[in-house]
Amino acid sequence: MLEPAPPSTPSLRAAGMRQTPQREGILRVLKDSDRPLTVEEIWERMPERRSGLPTVYRNLERFVHEGWAESIMGPDQVMRFVRCDSRHHHHHLQCERCGRTTEVDACGLDASLTELEKLSGFRITRHQLMLFGLCGACRAEKDR
Missing domain, CATH: 1.10.10.10 (Winged helix-like DNA-binding domain superfamily/Winged helix DNA-binding domain)
Known part of the structure; x- marks a missing residue:
């Protein structure tokens, strides 16, 4: 989680x-x-x-x-x-409805990026990932 x-x-x-x-x-x-x-x-x-x-x-x-x-x-x-808030690598989640953004202290892409480097010949130095969805408040409002 x-x-x-x-x-x-x-x-x-x-x-x-x-x-x-x-x-x-x-x-x-x-x-x-x-x-x-x-x-x-x-x-x-x-x-x-x-x-x-x-x-x-x-x-x-x-x-x-x-x-x-x-x-x-x-x-x-x-x-x-x-x-x-964190000074190390992290990502953000953004609500598509209200725009609220939350920082998450997780990545989980290391293995995929290593494989991508092998396949592409690139040395990946950084990446940025933005995840979109509905926040809890917007989900609750939508369910009403």
């Missing part, structure tokens, strides 16, 4: 970054959302919008690099960002 990933708190200073209200605001917005957000949605939800969209983009890029966030391509081909 897939288990939700344990929460963790990123340390801006430990990553060599200054602790600014803008960075803290971006991280807080991501943490408070259970759905992936566009850069514009993140900016609109920031308590103090003293920074422009380019600053939000740059910080999100760094947060993805640090493993604190992940970029997810939406069905409308718009890039969205979701907060990641």
Whole structure:
């Protein structure tokens, strides 16, 4: 069974970054959302919008690099960002109805990827898997 990933708190200073209200605001917005957000949605939800969209983009890029966030391509081909609690390899489940996203601390693809490497001659360095379905709340609502 897939288990939700344990929460963790990123340390801006430990990553060599200054602790600014803008960075803290971006991280807080991501943490408070259970759905992936566009850069514009993140900016609109920031308590103090003293920074422009380019600053939000740059910080999100760094947060993805640090493993604190992940970029997810939406069905409308718009890039969205979701907060990641685990710093190691993981995947996400997303509800097709409400958009709620859950991080899962499981993969299970190692054997398949090893076989794929043998068949293709590729050395697989990373992968990203997005799983879609209906969350418990939407399933219960649909069953009513």
